[in-house]
Amino acid sequence: MTLIPxxxxxxxxxxxLRAELKKGTWRGxxxxxxxxxxxxQASRNTVRAALEQLKADGLIEPVRGLGNRVVGTAKPAIVEHQTRTVGVLIPEPIGHLRPLIALWIDELKDLLIEEGYRLRIHEGRQCYQTNPARALDRLIGQHAHSAWVVTLSSEAMQRWFARRNTPCLVAGSTYPDIALPHYDLDYRAICRHAAGILLRAGHRHLALLNRESRRAGDVDSERGFVEGVSRSPHRDATAVIAYHRDDVDSVARALRTLFDQKNPPTALVVSNSYAYLSTASVLAQRGLRVPQDISLISRDDxxxxxSLVPEPARYRVDPHSFAKKIVGSLLQMLNRSTSLRSPAPLLPKFAAGGSTAPRQ
Amino acid sequence: MTLIPxxxxxxxxxxxLRAELKKGTWRGxxxxxxxxxxxxQASRNTVRAALEQLKADGLIEPVRGLGNRVVGTAKPAIVEHQTRTVGVLIPEPIGHLRPLIALWIDELKDLLIEEGYRLRIHEGRQCYQTNPARALDRLIGQHAHSAWVVTLSSEAMQRWFARRNTPCLVAGSTYPDIALPHYDLDYRAICRHAAGILLRAGHRHLALLNRESRRAGDVDSERGFVEGVSRSPHRDATAVIAYHRDDVDSVARALRTLFDQKNPPTALVVSNSYAYLSTASVLAQRGLRVPQDISLISRDDxxxxxSLVPEPARYRVDPHSFAKKIVGSLLQMLNRSTSLRSPAPLLPKFAAGGSTAPRQ
DNA sequence: GGGCAGTGGATCTATTATTGAACCGCCAAC
DNA sequence: GTTGGCGGTTCAATAATAGATCCACTGCCC
Known part of the structure; x- marks a missing residue:
């Protein structure tokens, strides 16, 4: 498999080459x-890719016009015997995370073991607060992992990691001007698409139920959703955005404010599958039926x-392929083969389900 | 460096693969x-290319419709338990299992690695059919694990394992006369308790929505539920049991037969949290409200x-402690220190939630 | 006997790694 | 200064791989 470096x-x-260097085959x-x-027996490009790894390890130093100078031979031993662990930072116990996240972390664990790395999961609620510097300092200082995978990260966290040279992969979207390698779904495209689906079904008052915390993915979602409505040919279409936290009550509150207004939305995009559950059951309590009275789309899978009736329209993700992408980027980073480019965001497939209907 | 690629x-x-074959990893x-x-971690095309080389060496012989047969029957290597792996048998991809099961399997994986064992997950749908002997023969014969953990097992599977002396731990309940080490929740006590809760709330027509497959835990549930009703002081109380499969439609059908009868139940115990979702949403579609029109209890957590509104009354389990019990039994088995007694079944705590109400 | 799920066999397309070859600016030596 | 070799960069063509989809065959279950 080509992803595994x-x-x-x-x-x-x-x-x-490392072995040859260690043997002292070439001096100077x-x-x-x-x-x-x-x-x-390889092309120069390939050889250069290999040399790049040695350069990253500090074993050689290329000099323009002269050649590749052998620098130090002490380093590689240390590199070899490093812990070879990867840390994953999550905000909550893994049992509280959404199953899909748990699944790809699980896959990641398996894939990394195959590569000789151990995955350590760190549940660091403190790192997700407004000022995470202290907590991150302590956590990252304590654990000498070869790399970190950061999930559900806040802007402050991303900035903190961007300032360090700790190898770090953001599992999720990054904020606009942060240059960290990352991999995520293309939430902007997803929500643009969702808006289009609902508009084509005749809905004109759309709403997005979004997380209040405004992680990068949520910001992208909002942007895509608004784009989808504003760029549509339907001049009478409106987009409202309501915010909720991670508890059931705040979802209920958000829905109340949405539906108690004069001109309530007839279609709703929910950004989180737990919130979808809350939404569906709150609507049922209010006597509103899906999809007859209101159409629903779940952004997350x-x-x-x-198991729901009707089955939610949603964007389906395969946790295995997600984990593979993550582990691919991660190994690339660990082997320092090249400077890492973030892979293109994943655009999942839309599954229509039965939770949307044309506006009556 | 040879020129052969x-x-x-x-x-x-x-x-x-050649090395694995020589080690005797796979027999037959x-x-x-x-x-x-x-x-x-390679595409099937690539694997096939590799197998072609083995075929050319006369090590294997592909048989259409059956598999690749190992030909070079060199010798059953004596490296029996050098592998130090444990197999887990599950009926579906791990992503389709309930999150709680995925969680404790995950914990199990971590704990076993700590002990020097690797966990291999085998998704063997064939092993869960009415006559699993052939599939089990093949699976267990192929993989020389130190022990097997069997989840969601059928009676035929348990009998098969009971006849062998393959080290095997049943994660779940065992059928009455099968002497396999096992660990599970005390479903009998749970369902007896659930019936008691509903009876005390004034309900007299109770129903249990149970899995059709009648695994040992489901049988225990049924027994406990019926006991709970029949041993109550309320002589007018009745217990109905409806069966469903694992798909949404069959749950809907079961509910239809329950609620289309003359004297429908006013309280329902659902044996499975996915089925609980289906039940709640089907009831909502029928215009029935929880808990005003009908009380619900979920047997599983x-x-x-x-995230549901109202929050389901249910029996809460800590996946970590469950995994620790499993791994404890497993290690005892692996070290063969003593003959293994099954630990006492776990009686989880009841969380009242808001899905039950006194009968109106 | 038919349906069904699993198997190897075969083929297709998209993506990625690799090749092989340009060209550039830099260096030291002639 | 000129020259040839060096690393740095880019490019198009090619090979390997992934991933998906068919097929024919086998055995099991109904």
Missing amino acids: HRTVASQLAVH WLPSERVLSRTL DPFLA | HRTVASQLAVH WLPSERVLSRTL DPFLA
Whole structure:
């Protein structure tokens, strides 16, 4: 599999070269890249990719016009015997997270074990507060992981990690001007699409039920949702956004404010599958029926949604492929093969379900 | 460095598979190509390319419709328990299981790694059919695990394992005359308790929505439920049991037969949290309100239930302590220190929630 | 006997790694 | 200064791989 770096030719060459260096085959300067390319039976590009890894480890130092100088031989031993663990930062006990998140973290654990890494889960509620610096300092200082995977991260957390050179992968979206490697769903496109679906079904008063905390993904959602409505040909279409926290009551409150107004929405996009459950049951208590009285779309997926009647229209994600992308980026980062580009965000497939209907 | 492409993934896999074959990891038949592709993290095409090399070496012999047969019957290597792995047998992909089950399997994985064991998850739908002997023969024969953990097991499966001396722990209840070590919740006590709660609230027509498959835990539930009603001082109390499968439609059908009869129940115990979701939403569609029109209790717990309005009355379980019990029994079994007694079944705490009300 | 789920066999497309070849600016030596 | 070799960069073509979809075959269950 090409995503796993050590299976690529470049990484195999890097391993080989590291061994040769350690043996002391070359002192002073490496053979030129063109020569290496010939002796190692690989193209110069591939050799260069391998050399890049050695450079990142501080073993060699390329000098323009001269060659690759051998620098230090002490380092690699330390690199080898490093802990080889990866930390995952989550805000709550894993049992409280959404099942889909638990699933991909689980997959990530398996994939990393296969690669010789152990995954350590850190439930650090303090790191998710408004000023996380102290908590993060302590946590990251205490645990010498090879890399960190940060889930559900706040802007302050992302800024903190961006300032350090701790290897860090954001599982989720990043805020506009933060240059951290990240991987997430394309929430902007999702919500734009959801708005389009509802508008085409004849709805004109749409609402987005969004998390109050405004994580990057939520901001993107909002942006996409508003775009979807404002760029539509329907000039009479309106978009309202209501905010909720993670508890049931706040969802109920948000719904009350939405539906107690004069011109209540006829279609709702819910940004979170737990909130979808709350929404569906609160609407049922108010005597509103899905989809006859109101159409619902869930932005997030979770296995339990399949047990609802009607089945929620939602954007389906495969936790396995999500975990694979994450682990791919992670290993790339751990092997320092190249400077990491964030993979393109994932655009999940829309499953129509039965929770939307044309406006009556 | 040879010119033979040692560097392609396919060739690396071939090397790896050759080594595994020599070790005697698989006897008789190789795992199916699709399974190999998953465990080896490579596409089936690549796996097939690797298998082709083994075939050319005469190590395996593919049989259409059956699998890849191991030919070179060198010798049953004596490396029996060097593997130090534990197999978990589940009927569906882990993402389809209830989150709570996924959670304790996850915990189990962590705890076992700490003990030096690897957990291998086997999704064997065939092993859950009416006659699982063949599928089990093949699965258990193929994988030389130190022990097996069997979840959601049928009676036939338990009998199969009881006849062997394969170390096996049943995660769940056992059928009456089967002497396998097991650990589960005390479903009999739970359902007896649930019936008592509803009777004390004035309900007289109770129903239990139970799984059709009648696993041991479901049988216990039924027994406890009937006991709870029949032993009550209320002579006019009746207990009905309706059966459903694991799909939403069958739950809807079961509910229809319950509520279309002349004297419908006013209180319902649902044996499964997914079925609880289906039940709640079907009732909402019929215009019945919880708890005003009907009281509900969920026998099983799952995190997502907390997002429902009203919050379901249910029996709460801590997946961590459940996993610890399982791993405790398992390690006792693996170390063969003493003959294993099954730990006492767990009686979880009742959380009242808001889904029950006195009969109007 | 038919339906069904699982198997290897085969094929297709999209993505990615790798190749092989340009060209650039830099360096030291002639 | 010129020259040839060096690393740095880019590019298009190619090979490997992933991932999906069919097929024919097998055995089990109904």
